[in-house]
Amino acid sequence: MLNKLIVGGLLVASLVAVSVLSAQQRPALTAEQEARLQIQPVPGKPGLFIIPGFDGNMSGGNMAVRVTDEGVILVDNKFADSFAGIMQQVRKLTDAPIRYVLNTHSHFDHAGSNADFMPAAQVIGHENARANMLRNGDAGPPSVTYDGRTAVFMGDAEVQAHYFGRGHTSGDSVVYFPDLRTVHTGDLVLWGDRMDGTTLTPFIDYANGGSALAWTTTLDGLLTLDFDTVIPGHGPLLTRADVLEFQDKFSRMMMRMTRLIDAGTSRDAIVTAIDLTDLNWPMAPERLQAIYDEIYSR
Numbered sequence: 001m002l003n004k005l006i007v008g009g010l011l012v013a014s015l016v017a018v019s020v021l022s023a024q025q026r027p028a029l030t031a032e033q034e035a036r037l038q039i040q041p042v043p044g045k046p047g048l049f050i051i052p053g054f055d056g057n058m059s060g061g062n063m064a065v066r067v068t069d070e071g072v073i074l075v076d077n078k079f080a081d082s083f084a085g086i087m088q089q090v091r092k093l094t095d096a097p098i099r100y101v102l103n104t105h106s107h108f109d110h111a112g113s114n115a116d117f118m119p120a121a122q123v124i125g126h127e128n129a130r131a132n133m134l135r136n137g138d139a140g141p142p143s144v145t146y147d148g149r150t151a152v153f154m155g156d157a158e159v160q161a162h163y164f165g166r167g168h169t170s171g172d173s174v175v176y177f178p179d180l181r182t183v184h185t186g187d188l189v190l191w192g193d194r195m196d197g198t199t200l201t202p203f204i205d206y207a208n209g210g211s212a213l214a215w216t217t218t219l220d221g222l223l224t225l226d227f228d229t230v231i232p233g234h235g236p237l238l239t240r241a242d243v244l245e246f247q248d249k250f251s252r253m254m255m256r257m258t259r260l261i262d263a264g265t266s267r268d269a270i271v272t273a274i275d276l277t278d279l280n281w282p283m284a285p286e287r288l289q290a291i292y293d294e295i296y297s298r
């Protein structure tokens with residue numbers, strides 16, 4: 001998610017603001033909200049835990065925590081000031097060192113504390129995620145990159161990272177726990193409500209190589225993996241059927257948009273012409289127009 005970045009036409013100004021985003025600028029969490037963000041086991045998946053995240057504003061992305069006798073593997077690490085809180089939560093489970101950190105993508109609410117983990121851990125991301133972070137001047141670009149697929153092995157665990165193509169950004173990794181039949185999708189899949197009660201919708205980060213036209217094909221790649229449990233970029237644990245539903249909703253949105261464009265609907269008119277109420281995706285007008293531009297210039 002990058003909700004903060006697409007308010008009005010203030011993309012560039014907001015990008016600057018994000019790099020100095022701090023705890024002080026994020027809304028304070030209530031005790032009830034804090035309780036929702038505590039580390040918890042993924043049911044039926046021994047050794048796998050989640051530190052929940054419901055948005056890019058208050059709680060960050062979902063983190064996966066794989067615990068083995070020899071060390072810990074993390075997927076994502078929330079915001080730039082999240083390191084101490086993450087360590088506190090992981091230390092409730094184990095004193096084993098954190099050896100690997102995998103990034104699902106480059107955004108500040110997923111890879112924000114990379115730099116804090118680097119002294120002790122390898123931080124791994126897709127080569128395009130590193131390129132995006134370097135271009136944007138973000139701290140802690142991954143120190144190890146891959147192109148199509150990679151894996152780390154520790155104790156009895158294997159954790160794979162797969163690149164299936166563009167979608168949310170140009171560098172989205174799907175992280176796969178084959179023995180647990182579980183995937184962490186990053187923001188290629190997100191679900192439900194933010195902590196402030198508003199509804200999550202897909203965000204195509206065109207400034208970082210995202211593509212609405214490629215997104216559902218990228219999900220086809222994800223669906224070639226054998227899994228029954230899904231950790232989305234933000235939101236509750238999901239099933240394989242939920243991913244299929246998400247993909248179907250995305251396809252329907254794109255078909256409607258394409259049909260309207262082919263019928264001559266203008267960039268201004270598309271915002272009111274397209275009806276997405278049955279999808280429960282309240283897409284912001286500027287997000288719809290960005291997709292319009294991609295389809296129009298295809």
Ligand SMILES: [Zn+2]
Nearest residue numbers: 001002107187
């Ligand atoms: Zn994101």
